[in-house]
Amino acid sequence: MKNEENTNMEDLLENQEIAEQEEKTLETDVEKLQEKVSDLNDKNLRLMAEFDNYRKRTMKERSELIKTAGESILADMLPLIDDFERAMEAMKTARDVEAVEEGVELIYGKFIAFLQQNGVKEIPTENEPFDVDLHEAVTTFPASSDDMKGKIMDCISKGYTLHEKVIRYPKVVVCE
Numbered sequence: 001m002k003n004e005e006n007t008n009m010e011d012l013l014e015n016q017e018i019a020e021q022e023e024k025t026l027e028t029d030v031e032k033l034q035e036k037v038s039d040l041n042d043k044n045l046r047l048m049a050e051f052d053n054y055r056k057r058t059m060k061e062r063s064e065l066i067k068t069a070g071e072s073i074l075a076d077m078l079p080l081i082d083d084f085e086r087a088m089e090a091m092k093t094a095r096d097v098e099a100v101e102e103g104v105e106l107i108y109g110k111f112i113a114f115l116q117q118n119g120v121k122e123i124p125t126e127n128e129p130f131d132v133d134l135h136e137a138v139t140t141f142p143a144s145s146d147d148m149k150g151k152i153m154d155c156i157s158k159g160y161t162l163h164e165k166v167i168r169y170p171k172v173v174v175c176e
Helices: 002-070 069-094 098-117
Strands: 120-122 136-141 152-157 160-162 163-167 171-175
Touching: 002 120, 098 120
Parallel strands: 136 171
Antiparallel strands: 120 160, 152 171, 160 163
C-alpha cells in the first residue's frame, strides 16, 4: 500500500508540476499578448495623431492656396493699370483725340490678349443660335424671316468662359 501511496503522491507532484508549468506558460503568453495589445494601441494612437496633423496641414495649405490663387494674375494686371493711368493723364492735356483713342485701343488690345492668355474667351453671339446653356435671353423680338427664328439678334452684355466654364452669361435679344 505504501508503494501505491508513493506512486499516487508522485503522480500528484508530477501533475502539480505540469500544472505550474502550464500556468507559467499561460502567464507569459498573457504578458506577451498584453504587450502586443499595448504596442498596437500605441501605434494606433500615433497613426490617428499623424492623420489628424496631416488633415490640419492640408486644410491650412488649401486655405492659403485659395487666398493667394489670384495673386499672380493680379500681379500681371498691374502693367495694364499703369497703361490706363498714363492714358488718363494724357487725356487731360491731349489735343489730338485720335492719338488718345488709338492709345486706349492699344490698351484694350493688351487687356484682351491678357485675358486670352489666362484662358478667358468671349462667348460668340452674333447670328448664333440661342443656347440656353450659354446665353441668357433678356427679351425676344419678332423674327424678320424664318431663318432668323431662334437666333440671337443683339447682344446687350458680352459673356465669357474661363477654360470652357461659363463665368458670365451673355445677355442677348432672341428672334422669335
